[in-house]
Ligand SMILES: Nc1nc2c(ncn2[C@@H]2O[C@H](COP(=O)(O)OP(=O)(O)OP(=O)(O)O)[C@@H](O)[C@H]2O)c(=O)[nH]1
């Protein structure tokens with residue numbers, strides 16, 4: 001699968017893995033090599049430049065304890081690549097639906113119709129494919145055979161020239177959860193194609209209008225996606241032939257840059273060669289490092305440890321305090337820190353629930369404070385408290401309560417930092433300290 005791009009990126013990363021000392025020239029060279037690899041994969045120049053700049057900016061920033069510089073840089077590359085490749089995995093709805101496939105000649109619509117049918121069938125849904133390609137003579141047989149192969153219903157009318165009339169009859173006849181309609185292709189998105197799809201659209205009323213784009217057109221996918229979107233209000237994109245080109249990265253980044261949601265990619269000619277497009281998994285394959293996620297997890301954990309240390313040293317301002325308290329109960333925040341201290345599940349659930357409510361109000365209060373007040377809450381006196389209460393729509397008592405909690409937590413944190421905590425001590429301390437949650 002677009003091996004040449006992957007090989008080049010892996011080559012660059014191997015060099016850094018072998019390097020004894022990571023300094024600016026080493027990183028600059030790495031960035032250059034990856035940029036070159038992306039450009040050869042037909043990724044847009046502006047995107048590639050931005051990718052390079054982001055890595056350059058962050059490569060020598062302070063790293064979390066426990067991380068090495070190499071790991072930090074690998075993590076950056078993984079994150080930045082994921083950002084340009086689509087960031088999030090799409091959600092595939094399993095509700096009954098009607099799908100219309102469209103695209104230019106030979107993009108892979110008909111084969112993809114059978115792949116989608118197979119995919120949804122595997123999820124337990126009854127599927128049917130409809131041949132609405134009334135232009136190409138062999139289209140009927142092609143889809144009929146594919147439907148047989150994946151064992152789903154097929155509907156078509158040989159000789160019918162009006163796709164809209166065909167759809168009306170098809171909808172009456174077919175009993176299925178998912179109806180997938182294959183349409184005819186054209187050389188270009190011309191008036192004829194737009195009119196035809198618009199007429200199918202008006203009778204079918206599809207839930208999804210999917211554009212099928214072949215990866216081998218590289219970043220030209222952007223123009224195609226834009227044009228189809230303008231004319232036909234495309235809901236999703238499927239990028240086909242990822243196996244057959246070095247330009248796959250270019251096509252994916254280009255589609256994503258238009259705001260199109262890439263749902264699936266196809267990687268071969270059989271009905272099985274399709275998968276949900278998962279940018280993270282894709283980048284892992286690209287960089288050839290299955291353990292990259294472990295590094296990212298490690299970085300997250302190191303970030304938490306840093307926060308925990310800050311708390312133990314009682315070195316935090318109102319911003320940090322709010323961040324911790326607002327996050328109570330959420331993974332990766334206060335409970336995560338408590339977990340690292342071995343106190344994770346010792347904070348009572350009611351306490352957590354109440355805290356979530358309270359922190360909403362605290363957010364308003366903090367928004368009404370000046371930077372100085374947040375960084376140095378000791379400056380807070382009567383007139384400031386009054387102003388903040390007014391600005392945030394809360395009462396002076398509530399603001400005093402926030403300040404009191406902050407000071408108590410700070411005091412408690414000092415104790416925490418000084419003594420070796422045993423499991424359960426945290427909850428006891430919270431209660432003993434009179435912290436109202
Ligand atoms: N290597 C590779 N070939 C593919 C892939 N998807 C489709 N093809 C091939 O591309 C060719 C065109 O596929 P079709 O599904 O017929 O494309 P279409 O969009 O229906 O074409 P028209 O109906 O003529 O517009 C066929 O030979 C497919 O086998 C893929 O993911 N990888």
Ligand SMILES: [Mg+2]
Pocket residue numbers: 109110111133139182183184185
């Ligand atoms: Mg076709």
